[in-house]
Amino acid sequence: MAENLRVAVIGAGRMGADHIQRLHTRIHGAEVAAVIDIDLDRAKAAIADIPGAQAFATAAEAYRAGGINAAVIATPGFLHEQALLEALELDLPILCEKPLTPDAASAWKVVEAEQKLGRKRIQVGFMRRFDAEYAQLGGLVRSGELGELLMLHCRHRNPDTPAGFTNEMLINDSVVHEFDVIRYLTGEEITSVQVRLGKASSKAPAGQHDPQHVLIQTESGVLADVEIFVNAQFGYEVATQAAFEDGIVDIGRDAGAYLRRAGRWGGAVTPSFIERFGAAYDVEVQTWVDAALRGEIGGPSAWDGYATAACCEAGVEAQKTGEKVAVALNEKPALYGAAAGGAAQ
Amino acid sequence: MAENLRVAVIGAGRMGADHIQRLHTRIHGAEVAAVIDIDLDRAKAAIADIPGAQAFATAAEAYRAGGINAAVIATPGFLHEQALLEALELDLPILCEKPLTPDAASAWKVVEAEQKLGRKRIQVGFMRRFDAEYAQLGGLVRSGELGELLMLHCRHRNPDTPAGFTNEMLINDSVVHEFDVIRYLTGEEITSVQVRLGKASSKAPAGQHDPQHVLIQTESGVLADVEIFVNAQFGYEVATQAAFEDGIVDIGRDAGAYLRRAGRWGGAVTPSFIERFGAAYDVEVQTWVDAALRGEIGGPSAWDGYATAACCEAGVEAQKTGEKVAVALNEKPALYGAAAGGAAQ
Amino acid sequence: MAENLRVAVIGAGRMGADHIQRLHTRIHGAEVAAVIDIDLDRAKAAIADIPGAQAFATAAEAYRAGGINAAVIATPGFLHEQALLEALELDLPILCEKPLTPDAASAWKVVEAEQKLGRKRIQVGFMRRFDAEYAQLGGLVRSGELGELLMLHCRHRNPDTPAGFTNEMLINDSVVHEFDVIRYLTGEEITSVQVRLGKASSKAPAGQHDPQHVLIQTESGVLADVEIFVNAQFGYEVATQAAFEDGIVDIGRDAGAYLRRAGRWGGAVTPSFIERFGAAYDVEVQTWVDAALRGEIGGPSAWDGYATAACCEAGVEAQKTGEKVAVALNEKPALYGAAAGGAAQ
Amino acid sequence: MAENLRVAVIGAGRMGADHIQRLHTRIHGAEVAAVIDIDLDRAKAAIADIPGAQAFATAAEAYRAGGINAAVIATPGFLHEQALLEALELDLPILCEKPLTPDAASAWKVVEAEQKLGRKRIQVGFMRRFDAEYAQLGGLVRSGELGELLMLHCRHRNPDTPAGFTNEMLINDSVVHEFDVIRYLTGEEITSVQVRLGKASSKAPAGQHDPQHVLIQTESGVLADVEIFVNAQFGYEVATQAAFEDGIVDIGRDAGAYLRRAGRWGGAVTPSFIERFGAAYDVEVQTWVDAALRGEIGGPSAWDGYATAACCEAGVEAQKTGEKVAVALNEKPALYGAAAGGAAQ
Known part of the structure; x- marks a missing residue:
């Protein structure tokens, strides 16, 4: 061994x-x-x-x-x-x-x-690239069996935030996952980010405007909207709906035992990212x-880290203006291959 | 006009x-x-x-x-x-x-x-023959597109019962609907009924043994089990699962708006037969x-009324013995056509 | 009588x-x-x-x-x-x-x-104001039981479009329903509309850019995004997800019999608006x-017709620029009451 | 270490x-x-x-x-x-x-x-005792939060059977899992087994009567029905519905990505027990x-193995008669504790 x-x-x-x-x-x-x-x-x-x-x-x-x-x-x-x-x-x-x-x-x-x-x-x-449902969705994009991917609708909801979670951290700590996932699913770089603040929840701590609406575009024009809502109270949810030319796919749906009692049907919401993404x-x-x-490295690379950092910078600027902010990237070194997002492994 | x-x-x-x-x-x-x-x-x-x-x-x-x-x-x-x-x-x-x-x-x-x-x-x-989902299931049986129908699993649950609802009424007033629906779906007469009492809910009033397990067989051998549970507390539910040679069909699933709040996902249970079967x-x-x-009569006929009355008689006897009781029917008059259940209209 | x-x-x-x-x-x-x-x-x-x-x-x-x-x-x-x-x-x-x-x-x-x-x-x-699920969602907003409504995510998908359906008709004939529904649900007027075109489906006829992403804001700041996708192939879908301070609500989910066969679970998609909104x-x-x-008029009023016409004008302009376009309204005559959307009846 | x-x-x-x-x-x-x-x-x-x-x-x-x-x-x-x-x-x-x-x-x-x-x-x-949903259901029984458990409805479906799978193996190799699970969930021994053969699928190989309907009772009277259907074609499914005094619980529902395409909504059925129970x-x-x-042994014990073997013997006899067959057990040695099913670990 x-x-x-x-x-x-x-x-x-x-x-x-x-x-x-x-x-x-x-x-x-x-x-x-x-x-x-x-x-x-x-x-x-x-x-x-x-x-x-x-x-x-x-x-x-x-x-x-x-x-x-x-x-x-x-x-x-x-x-x-x-x-x-x-x-x-x-x-x-x-x-x-x-x-x-x-x-x-x-x-x-x-x-x-x-x-x-x-x-x-x-x-x-x-x-998330190692989550079975994201991998399944990524596979559907690459297979082409539903035609081209056209739009993504992402939800990223936490029950609440730890002390000291700032307004910028909605982008840098939370939406950063969507930046990576959108790059992974489309295999493209992100070209612009827009953030609209909208109506704020009274449950958000001072200094945080929550929820926020983020609208992202990739090289080929795919639009992805993100509801980032980090004081959503009810539980934890990360879900994505993908609109293809020939069909629609949802991942991240509620799971587990199904109860009917006292006038209600349903089940327990995932309480945190531990239960959602532990596997x-x-x-x-x-x-x-x-x-x-084996002496190798796979998975998301330093380039993926750099490219999402650039998205975060654009996102934080877009928080201030409400306008579409372009994402500027250096040329990609050959070491990191051709595709933007690439496979998980 | x-x-x-x-x-x-x-x-x-x-x-x-x-x-x-x-x-x-x-x-x-x-x-x-x-x-x-x-x-x-x-x-x-x-x-x-x-x-x-x-x-x-x-x-x-x-x-x-x-x-x-x-x-x-x-x-x-x-x-x-x-x-x-x-x-x-x-x-x-x-x-x-x-x-x-x-x-x-x-x-x-x-x-x-x-x-x-x-x-x-x-x-x-x-x-029930006029309910859209029962009609859809009946159509699937007659179309043969899933092969032969082999088994039915029926749930009939009420939140509670009005005063004076006797043990026999579980059969005569509630399961009577399943007798008709099973005849309608299979297009066959029922040949035997077995009732097993099992463990009783403490929520059932004196004199009622609730729930009960009813096992029904039709001419070609199709088995249908019924959970009749008339003090089920949580709400009203009438649902059927059908096992075919090439697939499984469920009707009567929960519907309506889908909520996530306070750690739970789900919706509101149907409160009574009014909401379930009003349409x-x-x-x-x-x-x-x-x-x-037009001078005509369609829908379930007097023969259907007679045949289900015979099933109810067998069911009430089966409540007492726990054994399989045969259902005896007179010969069917030509007026009522060939099939047992027939179409809804 | x-x-x-x-x-x-x-x-x-x-x-x-x-x-x-x-x-x-x-x-x-x-x-x-x-x-x-x-x-x-x-x-x-x-x-x-x-x-x-x-x-x-x-x-x-x-x-x-x-x-x-x-x-x-x-x-x-x-x-x-x-x-x-x-x-x-x-x-x-x-x-x-x-x-x-x-x-x-x-x-x-x-x-x-x-x-x-x-x-x-x-x-x-x-x-749509007379659809049971929209009415239920409107009731949830007005009851306040989930706190304030913060965001809406709307999907409006048709399998395909009749000949002669122009790019402007995506706004004037389709999104016009969302304009009304957003006003009805929030009880507020719409203040701005943004339209982003994104990646287009190859299934759209010449002259149509499909799907489009519409981002709408109301007086109190509620943001509503709409995916309008009129050549979505798979079927007809009108669905809305509402994010409240204390919970999330989905309406317009798939319904009907649930089948498992040949490796797939699921049911039939609604084929058109007739089945979805006939009732x-x-x-x-x-x-x-x-x-x-009774000599009266209820339901959506001429004011609602006027206000949505103003939204459509802004929407068609926004299609051309990709920017946020303000919606300008005349002062509301007393005849039409205080609330923007008002009740269905 | x-x-x-x-x-x-x-x-x-x-x-x-x-x-x-x-x-x-x-x-x-x-x-x-x-x-x-x-x-x-x-x-x-x-x-x-x-x-x-x-x-x-x-x-x-x-x-x-x-x-x-x-x-x-x-x-x-x-x-x-x-x-x-x-x-x-x-x-x-x-x-x-x-x-x-x-x-x-x-x-x-x-x-x-x-x-x-x-x-x-x-x-x-x-x-199955180590499956998260069975464990959750077992916890609900033991917690008493839904009142007493009254009835169980079990489905055990395989797409097809390997060569040489005999009629007795439907009981000995398949229903044996339900025998154990029913003992585990109720914490009681099984007292009788009835098997009714019903209408057979034409997809079953010679010598197999498939599906079969098994009706099981435990010491306190809980009734559990099992549809065992080992040539069900569509895929693999093991699911249980439990009726309590105050509510109903379903486990084993379909999961995974949700697709809408070509007129259908839904997802992929689990293909085999590997995917269902691998974890x-x-x-x-x-x-x-x-x-x-640690020098210990937990989980299902030799007593559980013996008790389910006795159930299988009764089940195989019941296959032949269609009647209720009593399950006879030797006295339980102290080594194996009081409860019948016991906890998983």
Whole structure:
């Protein structure tokens, strides 16, 4: 049997802790070798039940201690650039939570650093590509069996937001998933973004205008609207309807047991992204491990991270104006192939 | 324009009052000429907003007063026989609420009386045949496009029962509809009935064992199970699943607006048979009026009333034994054609 | 019993012929007295089975012949203005198929003419207000039980279009229904319309850009997007999803029998607006008849016709620019009450 | 980290090969140490990609070779007794595919052998207990929030059957799952089984009467009907509807993307038990491994295997008579606790 991936997980917050447990209990071919968190106690707590793992305050210390051959980055976005460049310097296979970095300029620096290595080392954590229904919809687009894809209608609803969730984070943390998914489904780059604010919910905290209406267009003209509504109260929902020339497809419908009682039929709404996309995270990480053990990188690339960062920049500007804002991209390096979105794996 | 049907409605209780309003406000080609109820005040109340209609305590008086050329019978079942024979004597087109009569022997007398007239004069109120989804399922059976029909699974659930609803009435008033529908869908007579009582709901009133499990077989061997559950609390539901050689069909699914709120997805359950079958009653009565104006009778016949009365007798006996009870029928008079269930119209 | 409405139906094309049959066979309290069509043979054909009705080439002749006390206008839209003014002159209760007139200026003339009469005489044929699910959604908005309505997502899909259906007709004949429905649901006027063309289907005939994306805003800021797709091939669909502060509501979902066969689960798509809105048309016309017999007019008013005509003008301009176009309205006459959309009846 | 479970998989047919791949690629804490098949080439093929695993023609040889501390039994049912007794002799933790053994007498011998060891060593492969929706339904029963469970309606449909699938196998291989699930959901033993044959599909091979109607009763009187239909053509479906005092619950509904095209709405039917229960198998095996590493056994026990074997015997007899056949059980040994079905884990 090949040697396991010995992973340094950088960041032991909510997402990091999740990945640590995933690697430890559900993923084959990898083990948690080190956990890095500036809050060293949090790092130690995260490895309490993992014999053989070590805790560090910085990635540099962990790398010096040795025995690491892969990195998962799960810090807040503004720390990604440094963590990525350090890991690239060691030529490690990297799984980086989205966003790649918070803006297009810094994302481009990462793309350039990876270019120098001459091969892909970074997979970005757009886990929806690993969700069975998104994959099914992507397959329908590529098969052409319903004709051309013409329009997408996306819903992205959270029950509420954590403290400190700003107006820009509706774009940078939430719609960023739709940016990637639209690129993945159409296989095209996004050319413009419009944001209209509309009537606001009284349930939104001060400083947030919620919901917002985002209208996105791709190279061939496909229009995608997004309702981003992060204080929707009732539950969590991520759903997409696709209009093709010869049919309509819905994914993300409610599922589970069906009850009739006290005058009502129906079932339980998904409470959070954990239940909705837990399986997709598992597939995402296993895919990354399997490729890394073969010396490869698949899934969403640093280019995908850069291109969505550019969309986010345009989206935040469009929030202010209500107008259509063009998305400008550098030329795509050959390393990242021809298609915009590409396949999940 | 042809002369309107001038209808005597016999019985001004819940069902009678319903038919009076239906004839007065939604049905073309008919008007309420007389309302008969032994409680004369109730009869008068029922025609308060109908100029030209008259109230009587007995059908005989109404017929003597003249001007009547059709009858709708909506009294309690034990009064049907007399009302039917009186109206047949006058050769009137009759719409008789189910059951034709409460037992097979009296139903057979009605069949014999109609036989003497040499043409069909009675339509029995099995309104489900006029429901769009039952009609669609019946069409699928007759088309053969899914192969042979093999099994039926029927659910008949009421939120609760009115005072005085006895254990026998689960068969005679509720399952009687399934007896007719199974005959209609298969085009065959029912050959046996088994009733198993099982675990009872604590919500059922004293004297009622609810729910019950009824297992019915037809001439060619088709098995149909019925859950009859008349204190099901949550709402009203009549649904059927049909297993064919090449596919499965469900009718009677929940409909209407779809809500997501407070952790739940779903909609409102149908509260009663009024909402579920209101449109079917309208179609039923209009069909009867249209045929009567042409001098004809369509829809479920006196034979259907007799055959289901025989099934009910077997069902009530089966309630007592838990065993399979055979259904015995007299030979079918030529007047009623070949098929058991026949088309709705 | 009150005297029946004796209706002149002006226009014996598809919609007119439909209304003639509806009035003749399903509507109480009204009869077809005259059918007017410039193609006199078509008018005669439409009354072939209606004893007592007369055919005319012009409304003026019909009115001179006498015996008419109500008018249904079902000619092409560009002929509505004259037909409305003639009928208003006679103070007739009018049911006018949508649009009231094809542009805001001519619609305003009709509003002014009705003003002079000092009471409402015109109901406009926006039948969706009489559809049970739209009414249910409107009730949910007004009840406030889900908090404020924030966004609407509308789908309006036809399998294909008749010859001669122009690009402007996507707005004037199709989206006009959404304009009315959005006003009805929100109880507010529309303040702006944006139209984005996006990627076009190869199934659209020359001269049509199909589908189109329409983004509408109302006085309080509610945003409504519309996918108008009139060559959608698969079938007919009119559906709306409403996002409230405390929940989400969908109407217009697929219904009917549920089949599983040959690897597929599902049912039959609605083939056309006839099946989808047939019952709503019946309710609409019956509501108009009932009110007219009481000397009143309910339902969508001439103001609703004028306001939607102004939306259509803005929409057609927005088709050309892709920009947000403001909708300008005259001051609302007191005759039409306070709310924009108002109740259906 | 604790030592891995080193598993001998006995039987390398369809189910065995499945478990081998599952243990090798998706299950934590276990590895395939040996594969035993009387067809040694098949055993060798099954371990081709598993370094360190060895192939044997008999379990005895494998045990003699050493290094094995757990057994998975996936041979045909008639070979289970011997394989179980051999593994019990070595005190190994065992996961035995259903049925435990093909008849109640041999199953009881296994129960007695386990009794002598004084602790549970056998988990039986009733994987439905590990399916999320069955678990949810079981939770609803135990919570009592819908009142008492009164009736169950079960559907078990396969598209077709492999060659050699006999009439008795409809009970022994298919309905056996419902026997276990009904015991699990009610927490009670089954007291009687009735089988009615009804109308047969022309798609069934010679010697099979398909579908069949099975009516089952439990200690407290709960009635459960099963449509077992193993040549249902359209696809695979396992679904249950539960009627409670205060509501109705459905599990096993169709899922996945929702398409509208060419006049049809709907989605793809599940093609086989692999897609329907693949995740449940993973959970089942992981649960067994986790318990075995702690020296325990959870999940369905040898008693469950014995009790369902007794139900199968009654079922096969009931196939012949069409009558209700009582299920007789030996007294339950204390080792297996009080409840009949018990929790999944």
